[in-house]
Structure formats: C-alpha cells, structure tokens
Amino acid sequence: MPHRLRWAVPYLFLLPGGLWLLAFFAVPMLVMGSVSLMEGSLSTGYRLTGNVGIYPEALGRWAPQFLRTIGYALAVTALTLAIGYPMAYTIAFRGGRHKSLLLLLVILPFFTSFLIRTLSWKLILADNGFVLGSLKDWGLLEEGFRLIATPVAVIGGLTYNFLPFMVLPVYVALEKVDVRLVEAATDLYASRTQAFLRVTLPLSMPGVFAGSLLTFIPAVGDFINAEILGSRDTTMIGNVIQRLFLQNNDYPQAAALGFVLMAAVLVMVAVYARAAGGERLTQG
C-alpha cells in the first residue's frame, strides 16, 4: 500500500461497519428520541412539542420497576460470574487438549432458541412437574410451594440464559494468560491461591469486565423471562416498555422510558469502569 495512503487504512477498516451502525442504529435512535418528546395520540397524531416533562413523569411512575430490574440484573451478573468463572477457569487451565470440546459443550445448549430453553425451564420448574411434583410427593416440599411466577424463577432463567455471555469473554481472557507467569509466582513461594488472586485474576479482569457488561445490559432490558417465568410482582422495566409500546400505544412514554433505561445503564457502566481501576472500555 502506497505510503501516503497509510493514514487511510484504519478508516477503511472501520468505514463499512461504522456506516452500517450509523444508518441502522444512530438514525433510528434519533427518530425515537424525537418520538419521546412528542405528545398526542393515534387519531389526533403526534406533535413534536418538546415535552421534556415526560421524563420525570415516566421515571417517577415506574421507579419501583426500574429498581427491581436493576436489582435482578445485578443478581444475575453476580450469579453468572460465580457460576461461570470457575467453568472458564477449568476449561482454560485444565482443559488441555479438550479445551475446544469443553468450550463446545458450554456453548452448545445455547444454540437452541432461548424461547425454547425458557419454556423448557417452565416445564422443569412446573408446580407439579417431574421435579417439584416428585419432591412434593415425597413430602420434601409443601403442596403450595411454587417456583414459577416468583423472582427466583425469573432470576434463575436470566442467569441460565446469559451464562455463556460471561463464560466466553472470561475464557478468552484467561486463555491469554501466560501460564509461565503463574509458574513464576509459585516458584517465588506463592501458594496456588495467592498465585491465582494476584496473577491470574487481575489478568482476567478484562474478560470479567466484558462478561459483566454482556450479561448485565441485556438482563436489564429483558422481558421474556419475566413474562414466561414470572408474575405481576416480577414485572421488569422491559415488560413495562413493551406493554406501553405495543398494548397501550403510548409511544412517547415508552420511548422516554427506553432512553432513561439506556442512560441508567450507561451511568452504571461508567461507574463500574472507573471502579475497575480506570479500565476504560477502549482497552481490550
């Protein structure tokens, strides 16, 4: 490539994808932004009135659902980390020749539609299904016990569905860790736990960071799990937005809530980025 054109290389690389995102993400978002500032109804038409008051109004009314959603998402992220990190670690460090196979095993279940997986959980956790039903028959559970339509089921479903989003990035980061660094640490009289805590864990943080984001963010916006496995009391903000959009046709409020959700997520992510030792998103 001629030297004078070298400066163009990065732009060439990012142009196709960048344009795609501009055209099919940024532009529609601008459209939606305007919608949130509109007032009106279906028959009288919506008018762009710059009704910024919709934001505090929507936020005030739906604050409990917001908080609940963030709470669930945090629980889900913590759970996926707790469950997924050891898995990723085992595959990366103990996998040996079978690394790919193990990774395959982890990802494979998630090649089925998540709807089907969630519906299967509904079946598994059914009040009188083969799990709970048997436990009840054996007297280990009381009759009225149920998991479906409780927060436990919703969080459980979310955790299950987002587990690979944690395992994969953590694995990718762990796999890059040079084993010789760990060996060096143990050579220097660190115990295995210490070696892990002071060498492996910090080196895997980019993966943990990526995994946490990839888990937290979709969890916050999800409504399928709450709809299939939950009840009225587990309503998440995604359910609210969907209902406002598709059933109440209240586009301005729905759009406003969507943007508030986005903003909340961005704020939390920024805080997390600072807290994780100045780990900026731009760094791998």
Next chain:
Amino acid sequence: MTAPAIPVGRELAAPVPERRRPIGRRAAALLLPGYTALAVAYLFLPIVVMIAFSFNDPGGRQNITWQGFTLENYVDVWRRPDITGPMLNSVVVALVSTLLATALGTLIAMALVRYEFRARGTLNLLIFLPMATPEIILGASLLSMWVSLGVQRDITTIAIAHVMFNISYVVVTVRARLSGFDRRLEEAAMDLGASEWVTFRKVTLPLIFPGILAAALLAFALSIDDYVITSFVAGRTVTFPLWVFGVSRIGVPPEVNVLGTLIFLLAFVFIAVQIWIGRRELRARPADA
C-alpha cells in the same frame, strides 16, 4: 543395619511425589472438574428435557406430561410448511448476518486495537450503545425508520437488523483477543520478507482466528435466537422464534421441541466439524502457539 530414612536437607526440599498426594489435595484437584461437570449438566438440563419431550405424543394442545413415545413428530415437522418456512428463514438470516457482522466487526476491532485515529471516541460510543439499548427500542426505532422510507419489511430488513446488533458483540469479542496479540510475530514475519498481506494471511489471521470464530459463534447464536427486534422488523416474514412465541401462548406443541433439537444437532455438527478441522491442522503443524 540401615539407618532409618530421616529426610534431611535436599530431600526435605524436594517436592512431594504425585502418587503420595494427601487425600485433601486430591479432592481439591477434583473439585474444579467436578464442578464443571455439574455446571455442564445444569446447562444441558433444559436441552435434555426439550429433546425428551420432542418424542412425546400429547393428546391435546399441551406438551407437559409424558403421554407416550412417538417418532411421528419428527416426520410431521417436515410436512408442515407453517413450521419449515420459519425455520428456513431463521437459518438463512443467521448465516448471512453472521458472515457480514463478523467481517465488519473484525475490521473495526482491528482498526481500534492497532491504529491511532481521530474518531476513536465516537466509534467506541457507536459500538457500545447498541449493546446498552433495550432491544425493544432498537426494534421500534428501526420500524419507524423503515416505514418513513416506505420500505417493505421482510427477510432483508431482519437481516439488516441482525447485522446491526451483532457488529457490537463481534467487536467486543475480537478486541479482547486482539489486544493480547504479540505484534512482534508480525514484525518477525515482515523482517523475513513477507509482505503485509502475506503476513496478515499466514501469521495474524490464523492466530486471531479462534477469537474470530468465537465471535462468529456468538453472532450466530444471537441471530437465530432473536425475538424482540425481529418481531418489529419482520413484516410478513415469520422466523422461528416468532413462530415459537406465537404458538407457545396456546400450548407448546412437540414440533417446537423437534425443531429445537434439530437446530441443536445442526450446531453440534457444525462445531464438531470445525474442531475436527482445527485438530487436523494442529497435527499437520506440530509446533504451534
């Protein structure tokens, strides 16, 4: 008489031989693999249930209690255009969007990791925002745009939407891999006379390929799964998740499980082949990273 073997000096410092590791250590060594085995079992539980109930022969609309074994569902599913149609749509969209998104996303990741340029901040924002946005907003905003442009919604608009949300995930995944990449390997290759393109093809690409593959797999899974965004931009096209959601409201028929099982098997074969090819290459090239 031989003196009792009292360990002294160097012998004390020698590591304990593997065979005589105390029970505690042995158990601890099994802990991680044991845990992983359990975790894998947990991951597969709904899949097993799904597969099991694909052989169920329910009397009515419900498929939640075992009522009898049948292979009928597997035959039946191919004869029903209302099922095979959506399934085909989903697979086509997933393949196309995976290819495109992986290509576009990898390029962006490379640009981000290896070059300095001015639009970096904006680009990062542009990549990150789609992931932070609730799918419902992504979907509704796209629909508004299509309608305002008078564009008919069909499989093309679905594919476009899928590429859009997949790019971000590909970038994040590949970038995590790329940033640990040792540039000196490339420099070494070029020092040895390889052109940039050859270096890329023979050094860079194979080394980052696992990262790209992981990203592609993720993109494929996300695409074939997608319900929310697709429901907004699908128009008259029905994809598999759309069909499942619609039909699940009145009772999940065993055909749903059959298709889930088949997609699962397809993915299994696909990945197994990938691994097999990877293994063959590894054997052909003995010394490798």
Next chain:
Amino acid sequence: MADHTPRRPIDVAIARAFDPRRRLSRRSFLRDAGRGTVVVGTALSLPSILAACGIGPGASATPASATPVALPSEPAGTLNWANWPAYIDIDEETGEYPTILKFTDETGIEVNYTEAINDNEEFFGTIQPDLSAGNPTQWDVVVLTDWMIERMIRLGFLEALDHSRLPSFAANVQDLYRDPWFDPGNRYSVTWQSGITGIGYNPTLTGREITRFDDLLDPAFAGRVGMFSEMRDTMSLALLSLGIEPANATVEDARRARDKLLEPARSGQFRNFYGNEYYDELANGNLALTIAWSGDVSQMKLYDNADVEFVVPEDGGVLWSDNMAIPRRAEHPLDAHLLMNFWYELDNAVALTEYIGYFSPVQGVAERVREDAATAQEEGDAEWAGQLEVIAETAFPTNETLENVHTYRRLSEDEEREWNELFNEVVQG
C-alpha cells in the same frame, strides 16, 4: 414548524405531504422528492420525518369513508390473510388447512395464511405505521376483536365492504351478529367467530361450584387464581361484579373497578395476569380457577383435561366477536371479499366450528353439528360423536346465556388511555 434551514426539495415534499387536505401517498412523496435524495439528508429534518412516520399530525386523521372499496373485475388470484393461532381447521397429519384448500379449488385463489395475530394491540402496532402513512399493509384480510375493529373504523384504517359481493353473509348471518355495536350495518367487517369471556375452573381443585366473579377474589384460592392481562375483558367483568353495565361505565366506575382489583393483586391473590397462556396453567392444574374464554374450555375438556367447567358469572359475562376486515389500501380486495363470502356458506362454517368450537355467526350450524354427531353415533364412531355433542352445545349460545352477557364499552381515545393506565397499575406491580 420553525425551520430556519433553507427549504430543500425534500422538505417541501414532506411539508406538502402532511397537509391535512392531502393524504400522503408513496408515489407522490417520491415524485416530489425527486430521485437520488440522500437518506441521511432526510433524517436531518426530523419533524418532517416523523410526520412521514405516520406519527405526525394529519396523515392519519382521515375518517373512514363509507363508500365501498372499488373492486377490480377479476380476482388477483392471491390473498394474504392474517389470523390468530388455532383458529381454523387443520389436518394434523399434513399440516394443511382443508377448508382453505377447498376455497382455492373453488375460486383458484391462492391463500397465504399466516397466524400472525397473537394480540390485538400487538398486531395493531405492526400495521399502524403503514396505515397512518396511507401505505398498504401487506394484508388483505385480518381477523380482529370487535373493539379493535371499532378503533380502526374510527381511525379510517379499514376499507368499506361491498356487500353485493357478500350474498352468503346476507343470507346466512345470525341476527345477533348482524349490525353489531362496533360496526353498524357491517359496513367494514363480518364476524369470523365469537365467544364469551367468563370463568373457567377445575371443580376438583376448587372443591366447590364457582358462580360469580367475586369467587375469583376468595382468599381460599389465593395464588391459584388467574386473571387476564387483556384490559377490556378483566375490567368489564370487574365492572359487572360491581353492578355496572360496561357499555355505560364512566372513568369513575373504571377507578372503582381498579380499586377492587388492586388490593387482591398486591396481596398475591392472582397467580398472574395471562394472555393465551392461561390455557396451559388451567389445564395442568396450576390454576384452580381463572377468567377464561368459552371455546378454550370446550377444547380443554375434549383434548387436555376433562375436569374443567366453564361458567358465565351470575353478574354477567362478556360476549365478544372476532371479525374479518380489509385494511385500507389492501392489494387484493376482491379476493378478500370472495374469502369472506366463502366462510358464510353453511358447509364451510360447519367445518370450522366442528374443529375449533367457538360460536359460529352462521345460521344452522348448531343443527348441522348435531346431525353430524348423530351420524357419527350411527356409524359407531362414539368418540367423534361425543366431541361433536360437546361442540354442538358451544356452537351457539343459548337464549338463557344471551340474557346474561354484555358487550364492551366503546372507548374513546382518552378513555382508553385512562382505562389502560388504571389497569396497568393492577397488572404491573
């Protein structure tokens, strides 16, 4: 709009387009805008874009024209039909729709049948942008519940029917479904099937007979009661239990209904607020009693769980109908008419009802189903005969039942929003 940028051709076009005196049409839009207009440039004039979105003022305010849609002389030979799932007879073996095939045989018209409708509002959301912008929606025939038809008529989203093409309808429709409250004179729609919203329950699980709406609020059943997430059904039943006629209910009445439901909802009386999924829950025993649709319970008794009963609450149930209609600017209106007429022929109506078990709007169906049951009995097919007997009961409501059913209130735009907000509080904790 205060717009200080120079008026580009695209802006002129869009501004002219949402002039209320002139409906936006895609052809005029493109012609005025000229070719080669850059998409990005369009996006920058946001208020204009939103008007073109159909969310702008004016474009959708055209009232329904009562002039029947202009029909071509020949059918196009193809037709796109959206319906609810499990709402048509199907051959389980082949996955084909026998009666639709019969239609194709008789008329030569290919039918693209899609079970695209899972919820009235949801489906409306997918077609509203096109309809507001005056574009064709990809559908020629849609099947929507009466209150949604009423809204679409009000918004001008439906084509008026040409009844000269619907002779079977005129000849065979039951009086109950002729000239309904939501579509006087059947100017825009003809009924597909109808049913009653009442209470479905499992006598073994409840331990007693269920007769009134208030039974759903009985603390003895806490956690095993189902409610609908469908606002109109639930609110109407609640209003009836307060002695209020839904058709005459005011917003104040709606508030009282909300109050009645809110406390039990908060205390966990209801397992959940369901759409179609209540069927599974009732059939597998997770629910002891729930708001339910008549036809579903009939089907459940036949196929999934015989130990269920349907009852119209003493204080009153709700009679609703799902209706075929033609969206504005549909591309194959004549084919649509032929389809609608086809389903009002007795044979076809019987085939439909025998499979799905809801109320048929066609005269003579109940009698025919009974005849078929008798024939089946004679031929020794006791099972099919038994099923037909059950269906015969539900093929058309008895006079006694009809005395105790009511219809939805015709909600104005504002009322609808109020009711939705009130109901939201109950449904989303």
